[in-house]
Amino acid sequence: MRYWEVPFGKEKPKTPIGEIHILKERCKGCGFCVEYCPKDVLEMSDEFNSKGYHPPKIVNEENCVNCGLCEMICPEFSIWCTLKEEVALEN
Amino acid sequence: MQKIPQKIIHNKYLRHRKKFPHVWCPGCSNGIVLGAVIRAVAELEWKRSDITMVSGIGCSSRMPVYVDFNTLHTLHGRAIAFATGVKLFKPELKVIVVTGDGDATAIGGNHFIHAARRNIDLTVILLNNYIYGMTGGQYSPTTPIGDRTTTTPYGNIDPAFDICELALGAGAAFVARTTAYHATEAQTFIKKALVHKGFSLVEIICACPIIYGRMNKKGDAPAMMKSMKENILSIKAYEKLTEEQKEGKIKRGIFREVIKPEYTEEYDKLVKSLQASIGEVDNDRT
Ligand SMILES: Cc1ncc(C[n+]2csc(CCOP(=O)(O)OP(=O)(O)O)c2C)c(N)n1
Ligand code: SF4
Ligand code: SF4
Ligand code: SF4
Numbered sequence: 001m002r003y004w005e006v007p008f009g010k011e012k013p014k015t016p017i018g019e020i021h022i023l024k025e026r027c028k029g030c031g032f033c034v035e036y037c038p039k040d041v042l043e044m045s046d047e048f049n050s051k052g053y054h055p056p057k058i059v060n061e062e063n064c065v066n067c068g069l070c071e072m073i074c075p076e077f078s079i080w081c082t083l084k085e086e087v088a089l090e091n
Numbered sequence: 092m093q094k095i096p097q098k099i100i101h102n103k104y105l106r107h108r109k110k111f112p113h114v115w116c117p118g119c120s121n122g123i124v125l126g127a128v129i130r131a132v133a134e135l136e137w138k139r140s141d142i143t144m145v146s147g148i149g150c151s152s153r154m155p156v157y158v159d160f161n162t163l164h165t166l167h168g169r170a171i172a173f174a175t176g177v178k179l180f181k182p183e184l185k186v187i188v189v190t191g192d193g194d195a196t197a198i199g200g201n202h203f204i205h206a207a208r209r210n211i212d213l214t215v216i217l218l219n220n221y222i223y224g225m226t227g228g229q230y231s232p233t234t235p236i237g238d239r240t241t242t243t244p245y246g247n248i249d250p251a252f253d254i255c256e257l258a259l260g261a262g263a264a265f266v267a268r269t270t271a272y273h274a275t276e277a278q279t280f281i282k283k284a285l286v287h288k289g290f291s292l293v294e295i296i297c298a299c300p301i302i303y304g305r306m307n308k309k310g311d312a313p314a315m316m317k318s319m320k321e322n323i324l325s326i327k328a329y330e331k332l333t334e335e336q337k338e339g340k341i342k343r344g345i346f347r348e349v350i351k352p353e354y355t356e357e358y359d360k361l362v363k364s365l366q367a368s369i370g371e372v373d374n375d376r377t
Contacts, residue, residue: 071101077122
């Protein structure tokens with residue numbers, strides 16, 4: 001029997017899944033969010049906003065863990081993340 | 092325009108309907124520092140009306156324009172002088188001064204050292220980008236030797252100020268340095284500085300990719316952030332280096348955190364004791 005699996009009757013740890021919101025009009029295309037996302041969720045797009053900058057686009061939405069690094073490093077307050085759901089860790 | 096939910100903490104404290112997008116260039120660190128200030132205030136759960144943010148003139152000094160606190164956007168170099176007035180008039184307000192390297196150490200140098208010496212309860216957040224950003228890139232007292240600016244086109248020969256050493260020498264009670272790359276650390280230091288009773292300085296090394304970066308071929312904004320990560324080391328990591336390796340590296344961390352008699356409190360005590368003694372005199376007369 002593997003008692004250690006449920007230490008002190010604690011629930012299994014869960015992974016958060018985040019939902020990303022981008023305010024494209026406010027972005028200035030600096031690329032920090034793409035550079036610092038640990039899960040490679042974002043990529044710079046070819047699209048222009050009305051000021052002529054390239055905002056980022058979401059390429060791997062399912063990988064986002066709601067860590068908030070993109071939100072913290074964005075100098076324009078144009079990207080933020082909210083918690084969508086929490087799923088149990090596999091195995 | 093997309094809707095911005097109120098529950099996002101940044102938006103609770105920003106004048107985002109009127110003033111955004113802000114004027115700072117793409118990749119400028121000033122926005123990151125603004126985020127750190129806001130998160131620090133949100134963690135402390137201070138009310139917006141309890142805080143006054145004061146600044147002078149410069150790119151960094153535009154910060155009060157964007158926040159929904161009591162704000163004062165004053166003369167170049169005089170932010171600390173105005174802040175001293177606010178603090179003495181209403182000591183219960185939390186006064187934050189946002190200033191640049193030129194604003195605080197060139198034209199406003201005397202205000203800076205004397206506020207530190209008097210230990211007046213202000214939190215000074217100094218955004219050091221090594222240059223006068225707003226006026227097109229003149230050298231400042233923190234520009235490193237050899238760097239090119241519009242006023243030093245052949246390379247700067249003036250030795251630079253170490254702002255934290257300057258504040259320590261002037262007797263500041265709380266002195267810390269961090270960078271815009273270390274955004275969480277900046278948030279923690281700002282929070283500590285805000286609750287510290289007395290003069291507190293947080294120097295934040297910032298990237299000005301558009302003017303300083305271009306003139307000195309420092310690469311794009313992410314490259315400048317990377318060089319901050321590599322060259323600005325924690326006190327512990329810095330002390331481990333040999334003298335040769337220390338060349339070109341800067342240390343970051345909290346250099347001093349002490350409690351000393353605070354100016355507005357001392358002033359208040361003096362006023363009260365004088366009033367009491369005058370009261371006694373009046374009583375004698377009647
Ligand atoms: C009395 C006065 N002198 C000069 C100026 C011009 N001026 C405006 S901003 C500035 C320099 C700002 O540099 P810094 O404080 O380093 O801020 P940064 O723009 O780099 O963030 C100068 C010299 C002024 N506005 N007022
Ligand atoms: S919250 Fe974290 S994982 Fe999700 S996009 Fe932002 S940086 Fe990437
Ligand atoms: S960090 Fe912000 S401003 Fe920079 S590219 Fe990402 S969303 Fe745009
Ligand atoms: S000139 Fe430099 S400091 Fe000023 S907004 Fe542009 S990048 Fe920032």
